[in-house]
Amino acid sequence: MTREGLSLVARTALQGATTLGVGSVAEAVAEATQRAAFRMILLDLQLPDARGYSGLLSLQYRSPASPIVVVTACETAASIEAARALGAAGFIPKSLPLDEIAERLRRIDAGQPCFPDEAAPDPRIAAARARIAALSPAQHRVLLALADGRSNKQIAGDIDLSEATVKAHMSAIFRKMGVSNRAQALLALQPLTGPVAA
Structure with a gap:
């Protein structure tokens, strides 16, 4: 309905x-x-x-x-x-x-973002937003693919990059997010994406 x-x-x-x-x-x-x-x-x-x-x-x-x-x-x-x-x-x-x-x-x-007035923002969400904002457009695309559960090889094929380039983007993402691996990157996004499945 x-x-x-x-x-x-x-x-x-x-x-x-x-x-x-x-x-x-x-x-x-x-x-x-x-x-x-x-x-x-x-x-x-x-x-x-x-x-x-x-x-x-x-x-x-x-x-x-x-x-x-x-x-x-x-x-x-x-x-x-x-x-x-x-x-x-x-x-x-x-x-x-x-x-x-x-x-x-x-x-x-018409191109105008439309959000309700909100109460005081959650500091965890503000921190996650800042981490995402620090990423380049290419790194952002790799992060979206990572959040979708794709391997480096799949990401490379899907967004037309070499695996070496994906690995370089992954390293930059980890550095900017203050994490050392894929699981930690997903956990850092948890305030935005919801609980990560075990």
């Missing part, structure tokens, strides 16, 4: 928009892999195969030119700050009236 409601609001708010609804991050990633970009991706955080913001990271990696809007019932300041820190184009609480959701979608479509 939520998916149908959002589809209707998006088609009404965004002139000429068509919608495609899926029920999991895996389905969304599969669709993103087949297209150059979407006009906008509306992402519910409560999908069966999502863990924290892992779905956002996966979709950013697969569709880097598509603005991603988090649409969720979880409206905590920490959730809002995490979405902003990870590069979401907006954060829309499901509790908003449909006309307000439509207005926010129009603003995001």
